[in-house]
Amino acid sequence: MEPTKQNSIWHSVALIALLLLLPGAQVASAQVRINLLHVRAGIAGVPLSIAQEQGLFIKHGVEVRLVFVPGPDIPLLTGENPFGHIGAPAVLLRTAEGADLKILGSFNTGRLSSHVVARPDIKKPEDLRGKRFGVRALGAGVWIQTILALEYLGLDPKRDNISTLPIGDSPQRVRALEAGTIDAALLSPAQSRQLRANGFSILSDLYPANISVPVFALAVTAIYLQQSPEVVEKVVAALIESTAFGLSPINESVVVHTIMKTFKVTDPVAAKRLYQAFLRTAIRKPYPSVEGLRNMQRIMALHDPKVLGAKVEDVIEDRFVRKLDESGVIDQLYSTYGVK
Numbered sequence: 001m002e003p004t005k006q007n008s009i010w011h012s013v014a015l016i017a018l019l020l021l022l023p024g025a026q027v028a029s030a031q032v033r034i035n036l037l038h039v040r041a042g043i044a045g046v047p048l049s050i051a052q053e054q055g056l057f058i059k060h061g062v063e064v065r066l067v068f069v070p071g072p073d074i075p076l077l078t079g080e081n082p083f084g085h086i087g088a089p090a091v092l093l094r095t096a097e098g099a100d101l102k103i104l105g106s107f108n109t110g111r112l113s114s115h116v117v118a119r120p121d122i123k124k125p126e127d128l129r130g131k132r133f134g135v136r137a138l139g140a141g142v143w144i145q146t147i148l149a150l151e152y153l154g155l156d157p158k159r160d161n162i163s164t165l166p167i168g169d170s171p172q173r174v175r176a177l178e179a180g181t182i183d184a185a186l187l188s189p190a191q192s193r194q195l196r197a198n199g200f201s202i203l204s205d206l207y208p209a210n211i212s213v214p215v216f217a218l219a220v221t222a223i224y225l226q227q228s229p230e231v232v233e234k235v236v237a238a239l240i241e242s243t244a245f246g247l248s249p250i251n252e253s254v255v256v257h258t259i260m261k262t263f264k265v266t267d268p269v270a271a272k273r274l275y276q277a278f279l280r281t282a283i284r285k286p287y288p289s290v291e292g293l294r295n296m297q298r299i300m301a302l303h304d305p306k307v308l309g310a311k312v313e314d315v316i317e318d319r320f321v322r323k324l325d326e327s328g329v330i331d332q333l334y335s336t337y338g339v340k
Contacts, residue, residue: 031063032231037075037084038066039136040169042188043278044108044216048085049262050255051242060238062231072137072166077101082224083235087141088217088288089296095310100222102317103293104236105286107243110214112206113277115192116149117177118184120199125153128203129160134167134182139303141215146186147299152209171264189277190263190270207277214292225317236320241333243282248337284334285325288316 038048048066051057057064064083069075074093075086084090091101122128128150136142143164150157157164167176173185174195184203187195192202218239225232246255252275259278260271293312300307324330 031058031061032228032234033063033065034083034231034235035065035067035081036235037069037077037081037086039069039075039086040171041085041087041108041216042170043113043259043274043281044110045085045262046246046255046259046278047107047239047242047282049258050246051238053258053261054242054245054254056238056242056245057235060234060241062234062238064235071168071172074137074140077219077221079221079223082221084219085216086219087215088219088293089140089144089215089300091217091219091315092293092297092300092307092310092312093139093304095315096304096307101219101315102222102225103288103315104218104220104232104317105239105321106214106217106288106292107239107283107286108214108216109212109281109283110216110292111212111281112145112149112186112209113189113281114145114149114186114206115189116153116184116203116206117187117192117195118201118203119177119180120201122183122201122203125155125203128153128155128162128184131162131183132181133157133162133164134173134176134185135164136169136173137166138164139300139307142186143303144213144215144296144299147302148211148213149186149204149206152206152211153204188263189273190265190267193267193270212292213296214289215296217288218286220317233320233323237324237329240286240321240324240330243284243286244334244337244339246278247282247284247334247339250338284339285321285330287318287321290316 067081074090075084077084088103091103095101133146135146165182167173170187174191176182177185196202220232245251256271256275259274265271290312297307
């Protein structure tokens, strides 16, 4: 047998073996239906979009209905909506209020790549004193990022009389900025590029600051986890495969198209920048970070001290990521997609 044909056969055998190891491989005909809450998570939400568009949830035996949570509302996981790709701060807030939730994985490093965008008359960070900063919700992910950004710029919200207003997701913050309801906001490079063309000020690009906080996470109710661990594993596996798909060089054009569709970006250059940001910040093995969650908890306590009542170690459940990792499935998956 020729070596090239033999290698091809062995590659096919390895791929089939991998697919049999994946949780949903043998249940394609028996789909489980679930609702998964989500918010606009910027590039952290790219794996979710890829998984839905490429049918990866279906491949793993789960039919996922994405339920968008608009405005400044803090997502609430329930029996009807047991899963969420939401802010890890939201999980801590709900846990402190008595909910029993588990964080299964974080698929993005949370390194800030946002820009600090302000009204045209605000020319430097010092001009933000006494001004209004728009966030999605008080005490949640974008609010935490904003506090860290202000710290980086040498500003303190209390000392410098900087107020934070709950406005909603990024398109709503853009509209509020344009309407003069707020004076500044953290926005994606694609959005800041469009606003700069209209005269708005870009006070800082936060990516070089190397500020990381794993804001977004996959979470589930503890009761659903207890009742249906096999479904939970399928959802985790689908999102890991989605990340591998997204990081594969051969899928670049597909992922850029997904980004343009998801974020309603019409500028190809801006979409390519978002794609590059995704490549830089995606996590291959999405173990939740205890240290990252504790850092968030510290900052959140400035707004709501009761969040300190949530024990971070009890919130994290990484056994599904660990199982897929230690069995070699994750490494083989990336190899199959051609990701080095």
